[in-house]
Amino acid sequence: MNKPLAILFFLLIPALAPAAELELTQEQLTSAELTTTTLTTRELKPRLKLTATLTADRRKSNRVTPVVEGMVTELLAVENEAVRKGQVLARLRSNSLGQAQADYLETLARFELARAERARIEGLWKDGIVAESRWLKVDSEYKSARATLDARRRLLSLAGLSDPQIQALAQKPDRLAEFELTSPIDGMVTGVEIESGQLITAGQTAFHVDDLSSLWAEVRIPVANLSEIKPGAEATVQVQASPGRGYRGRLQSLAAEVDRQSQTLGGRISVDNPDGRLRPGMYATVTLTGVAYRGLMVPASAVFRVGEQAYLFKVLGSRRYAPTPIEIGLESEGWIAVPSGIEANSEIVSGGVAELKSHWQYQGGE
Numbered sequence: 001m002n003k004p005l006a007i008l009f010f011l012l013i014p015a016l017a018p019a020a021e022l023e024l025t026q027e028q029l030t031s032a033e034l035t036t037t038t039l040t041t042r043e044l045k046p047r048l049k050l051t052a053t054l055t056a057d058r059r060k061s062n063r064v065t066p067v068v069e070g071m072v073t074e075l076l077a078v079e080n081e082a083v084r085k086g087q088v089l090a091r092l093r094s095n096s097l098g099q100a101q102a103d104y105l106e107t108l109a110r111f112e113l114a115r116a117e118r119a120r121i122e123g124l125w126k127d128g129i130v131a132e133s134r135w136l137k138v139d140s141e142y143k144s145a146r147a148t149l150d151a152r153r154r155l156l157s158l159a160g161l162s163d164p165q166i167q168a169l170a171q172k173p174d175r176l177a178e179f180e181l182t183s184p185i186d187g188m189v190t191g192v193e194i195e196s197g198q199l200i201t202a203g204q205t206a207f208h209v210d211d212l213s214s215l216w217a218e219v220r221i222p223v224a225n226l227s228e229i230k231p232g233a234e235a236t237v238q239v240q241a242s243p244g245r246g247y248r249g250r251l252q253s254l255a256a257e258v259d260r261q262s263q264t265l266g267g268r269i270s271v272d273n274p275d276g277r278l279r280p281g282m283y284a285t286v287t288l289t290g291v292a293y294r295g296l297m298v299p300a301s302a303v304f305r306v307g308e309q310a311y312l313f314k315v316l317g318s319r320r321y322a323p324t325p326i327e328i329g330l331e332s333e334g335w336i337a338v339p340s341g342i343e344a345n346s347e348i349v350s351g352g353v354a355e356l357k358s359h360w361q362y363q364g365g366e
Helices: 003-016 026-032 095-126 132-158 163-167 223-228 353-362
Strands: 035-038 040-044 047-056 061-064 070-075 088-093 178-182 187-192 207-210 214-222 234-238 247-259 264-272 283-289 293-299 304-306 309-317 320-326 335-337 347-351
Touching: 026 353, 040 335, 088 207, 095 132, 132 163, 214 223, 214 247, 214 283, 223 264, 234 264, 264 283, 293 347, 304 353, 309 353, 320 353, 347 353
Parallel strands: none
Antiparallel strands: 035 347, 040 293, 047 214, 047 283, 061 207, 070 088, 088 178, 187 207, 214 264, 234 247, 234 283, 247 264, 293 335, 304 309, 309 320, 309 347
């Protein structure tokens, strides 16, 4: 090697080596205005801010459908109308239902006759006036009429009539073939798919009624944050319609598959809606509280990086500092977890780190 180049090479080695510690002059220390803190154990609950879309809670959504075909004779509820459980939404008329009701009433009349005849013959048989064979025949006819009546009643039940409605048929024979669609819950009519005069088939959706006392907030959680979030995590939901108001909820479930393009996982939050101001379709901001972590914490202002490596300045004494490489973990609300690299109760620099870093690099740091 050329002698001048060799001398230059060896002169450069100390300048390239990282300084193990840094010592400031009194003037530099005064100029830097450093602040320090003691490294302690704290509890950190990461908070993740996400955007969400509100939807109806499907566990509380209901479709109202007729069990038999019929023609709408009267429409009594429209969209966005609050309804109570049992409230009549529409009245319909059905020929097939009318026939089933007429058959029931005819069977009911025959049953009443058979019951009366049975009671009459039973008394005569007990008095020895009629033969036992006559009593057995009448008793058999009564049981047959009762079985037929039960079958007719079940058909009406399958057609959607309640027991009180079936019992009222005999008092209102002029209302045969008419039936009502009622709300199954207290809620809001969010959809009407019929109109007066329309013929609808059995099972065709007539109304959508939703209980909006709670909603779902659908979010997308980045894969990088999945270790921090678990089902059951607390959530706060905010919407533009209620500035400054936070609605409480919980992460109900996580999807089974990650979206390949966005590398996010779907999450569903159940959020209470006590004042009814949240509506399906709204955009919302969600703050999810992650799994609590307890360990050594440092202020985020204390951490600096050189390349991919994170460091802290450990205070060694008066005007002396050691740049200490550390491993960093969770970060939230201005604090960073430090799993390894420094001991508890160490005094570190928390303010003025950027100027201290420049002195270190000038004196031969990395």
